[in-house]
Amino acid sequence: xxxxxxxxxxxxxxxxxxxxxxxxxxxxxxxxxxxxxxxxxxxxxxxxxxxxxxxxxxxxxxxxxxxxxxxxx
Numbered sequence: 001x002x003x004x005x006x007x008x009x010x011x012x013x014x015x016x017x018x019x020x021x022x023x024x025x026x027x028x029x030x031x032x033x034x035x036x037x038x039x040x041x042x043x044x045x046x047x048x049x050x051x052x053x054x055x056x057x058x059x060x061x062x063x064x065x066x067x068x069x070x071x072x073x
Contacts, residue, residue, distance in 0.1 A: 031038075039053045042063075055061045 037052060039051060041049055041051045043049050052061065
């Protein structure tokens with residue numbers, strides 16, 4: 001009985017370590033509050049690709065990301 005419990009705990013620890021090892025590390029950045037945003041490219045739901053630099057000279061740019069909001073657009 002004790003051996004089965006110990007094996008279950010060991011399996012849980014091993015699976016937890018494996019799951020944590022697969023987590024991507026966040027990208028390192030040297031940006032500070034107030035720094036200009038670096039140029040990036042995003043694919044929109046309308047099928048087009050947009051770059052941040054496309055909006056240069058506009059007054060404001062708002063980027064809204066709705067995680068797991070399976071909307072059709």
